[in-house]
């Protein structure tokens with residue numbers, strides 16, 4: 001199978017983890033006989049430096065002409081004082097909007113091997129298998145006006161939380177459909193005791209629920225949800241929520257697994273062209289030191305195989321390899337609470353590739369006996 005994959009490594013550790021994911025995908029291509037072709041594009045701070053814009057037109061064209069997009073992360077202190085339109089993050093928000101990637105799927109699964117690393121007690125995280133469905137192309141990060149103003153002669157600023165019915169409907173539909181394939185429960189997280197957008201969100205959730213009688217819908221206020229994620233994370237199946245709420249809750253949820261570096265994500269559109277990115281940012285504090293955990297990015301590659309290319313066995317092979325390496329006690333520095341031995345980014349990638357190679361060799365031996 002020939003597939004063109006656009007790779008936008010971005011800034012900081014984005015480059016390091018993207019390299020890792022490409023290596024793992026190349027190994028999958030070799031063992032399972034798929035022709036993955038990788039083409040690189042600029043985004044974020046590097047694109048500002050080289051092209052004067054965080055999202056060059058060529059990058060958008062590259063993505064549009066590809067079968068899927070892999071993105072590392074953007075941002076860094078170098079660009080923090082730039083004007084809003086010239087911030088790396090604008091590139092990320094821009095590509096999400098351009099490709100209409102409205103549904104950001106962020107699965108949170110725990111690993112037995114990491115139970116002691118999670119700040120939560122082992123028994124609390126044993127049965128955690130939840131997914132955050134975050135609305136990604138509207139809400140507080142996109143509403144207008146969003147600007148500095150003068151109000152009553154005083155310096156002020158405004159951001160806008162705006163949602164259209166259709167935007168709410170399509171993300172809720174995604175969540176209901178995902179719950180149908182999972183454990184049949186949707187927790188819709190909002191702030192309906194205060195926000196008008198949340199009241200509309202709740203109304204629409206109630207309307208749609210009747211279309212999905214096999215799914216149980218519950219509503220939860222976002223402040224409570226933040227607490228419940230720590231108190232009893234296993235109560236959740238599918239969490240669906242507004243853009244910024246989902247952004248914050250998913251970083252929080254990552255710590256259930258033990259590190260922000262563990263979480264992958266898929267940003268889906270209705271066009272069939274999807275983008276895959278880890279949940280974390282460019283981590284300037286560890287960038288360039290070979291310390292980043294590449295697992296979130298590598299697992300995003302697995303999500304790409306599953307959602308974009310229907311390659312379920314190949315996706316499972318990557319997920320199994322990650323588990324195998326963690327089970328063997330090998331982990332990057334973030335998974336050690338900064339105590340004890342750890343392996344570097346490139347070594348973690350090598351370990352995962354080695355498991356894939358061994359699995360492949362084993363399959364070949366079995367085949368030769370059949």
Ligand SMILES: NC(=O)C1=CN([C@@H]2O[C@H](COP(=O)(O)OP(=O)(O)OC[C@H]3O[C@@H](n4cnc5c(N)ncnc54)[C@H](O)[C@@H]3O)[C@@H](O)[C@H]2O)C=CC1
Nearest residue numbers: 073074075076260261280281282283284285286292293334
């Ligand atoms: N999707 C994206 O491109 C995102 C970009 N950002 C940008 O990244 C920059 C840094 O933002 P922060 O708030 O520091 O968030 P961050 O996610 O980059 O880092 C937060 C903390 O987690 C650690 N961390 C993150 N990913 C890790 C990994 N794979 N392995 C080991 N440790 C990891 C970092 O070292 C840091 O201590 C900012 O410019 C921000 O705007 C932030 C979040 C998402």
Ligand SMILES: CC(C)CC(=O)C(=O)O
Nearest residue numbers: 089092093141247279281
């Ligand atoms: C630019 C930000 C919205 C990126 C981020 O934190 C995220 O998507 O998780």
Ligand SMILES: [Mg+2]
Nearest residue numbers: 247248251279
């Ligand atoms: Mg975030």
